[in-house]
Amino acid sequence: MGDFEGAGDVFLADCPARLAIELIADKWSVVVLYGLSRGPRRHGELLELIGGVSKKMLTQTLRRLHGHGLVTRTAYPDVPPRVEYDLTALGRTLIDPIASLTAWAEANGAAVLEAGGGARA
C-alpha cells in the first residue's frame, strides 16, 4: 500500500478504509448514491427510480449514508411536508468511483450473467 501510506488499507479488518468499503460496497448503497448523483431527490422519487428496492430498505440505506456523512436530509416546511436527500461534499467525491462501477456493470452485465448460466449470484 505504499501509494496510500497512512491513508488506510482495505486489507486490514479494522482499518477505516475497510469500514468505508463495508459502507459503500453494498448494492443498495451503490444504486442510491448513483441515483443521487444527478441532484436531490425525495424518498418517493428514489423509490420510483430504483426498481426492486423496498420502502424499508431504501429508508435504511439513506439513514446509513446520512449517518456516515455522505448524504444530506433536508426537511422543507411545506404542506404536505417535503424531505429531500442530496449528496454531501464528501458524498460527491464518490460520484466518479460509483459511475466507473456502474458503467462497468452496464457494459459487462450480460457477460457476467451468461457466465453464471443464468443463475443469480
Place this chain on the structure above:
Amino acid sequence: MGDFEGAGDVFLADCPARLAIELIADKWSVVVLYGLSRGPRRHGELLELIGGVSKKMLTQTLRRLHGHGLVTRTAYPDVPPRVEYDLTALGRTLIDPIASLTAWAEANGAAVLEAGGGARA
C-alpha cells in the same frame, strides 16, 4: 441512461447490469478482486492477505466470482496439490473501477468513520 443505450440499466431490478452490481458491490468481492489485481494467489495467500475474512467466506466469494467468469481456478499437479486463483480477461476489466473505489476508501475512510461517530455501518 442515454450513454449506455441497450447496454443495461442498474436502476432496473431484472437488468443484467443490476445483477452485475449485486455480484461486485459486496465487500468481500471488492477486497478479493483487489487482492487478485496484483497477480495469481492461492487460497491460503488470500486468507493471509485479507484480514477478517473466514475460510468459508473466502471460498464462497471465490466460487461466486469463478462462477460468473471473473476468476480462474487452476489446479497444478504438484505434491501437495496447489490451486491458484487469477483474474480472467473479463475480471481484469474490473481492476480500474475497483482500484478507484478502494483508493476512495483509503483516502476517505477516516472521514466516514468520524461522521458515523465511531459506529459501524
